[in-house]
Amino acid sequence: MKIIKLLLCKRSETSIVLFTIIIILLPGFLHAQTNWNIPKEAAELKNPLANNTTGLKDAKVLYTTNCVPCHGAKGKGDGAAASALNPKPSDHSSERVQKETDGELFWEISEGHNPMPEYKGALTETQRWELVNYIRTLTKTPKKQ
Ligand code: HEC
Incomplete structure (x- = not known):
């Protein structure tokens, strides 16, 4: 049980880390396409x-x-x-x-x-x-x- 708890905990930590990385990188990816707003x-x-x-x-x-x-x-x-x-x-x-x-x-x-x-x-x-x-x-x- 302890191990499962630990795994779950680690997983959510991992997803928080991944989520944060995505949030940080997203503007960079969108930058080139969106910021000129070409009609x-x-x-x-x-x-x-x-x-x-x-x-x-x-x-x-x-x-x-x-x-x-x-x-x-x-x-x-x-x-x-x-x-x-x-x-x-x-x-x-x-x-x-x-x-x-x-x-x-x-x-x-x-x-x-x-x-x-x-x-x-x-x-x-x-x-x-x-x-x-x-x-x-x-x-x-x-x-x-
Ligand atoms: C004062 C510096 C400067 C001069 C002079 C300049 N540019 Fe730029 N140009 C930039 C910068 C900085 C960007 C990127 C802007 C951005 O991404 O917001 C850019 C982006 C561009 C893009 C968009 C490409 C893309 O990223 O999709 C084109 C096309 C372009 N320039 C053409 C020209 C042409 C042609 C001339 C001359 C007639 C010219 N530029 C003169 C600084 C300059």
Whole structure:
């Protein structure tokens, strides 16, 4: 009987520990998906420049001037300003970012998310779609459409 009691007790301790770990880790897991609150229509927006590579050269210049200080030359999130930022700049070459739709990336660039600035005022729609296409070149992972 003593052993059973001990086991039960240990079990509930274990579940309390597990529960606490889950509670602590949950916000981290949800972070990437939820905190941008991208509207469904925005995520489903079709890229008017899909498969159009003519703007890539311009986009590289735009990216170098506007994005590299935070996101780094290869988009890995390791730009000069990155270490001072919280949250850290996203890694554009990562599978997580590449799995986002063109509409989601366009919305994120347009709206920003502190400390990332919004670009809907500073860059035209065409420039922002060109940047989406440029981000696609930063990896070989196939995109979700
Ligand atoms: C001041 C630094 C800064 C600059 C400049 C900046 N970003 Fe960001 N960017 C960030 C940070 C920080 C995040 C992550 C924000 C978060 O997770 O809340 C981010 C996130 C993103 C995301 C979302 C990816 C994801 O995590 O799903 C995209 C897309 C993006 N940036 C594109 C760009 C582009 C394109 C430019 C240039 C036009 C740019 N950013 C310029 C700091 C910056």
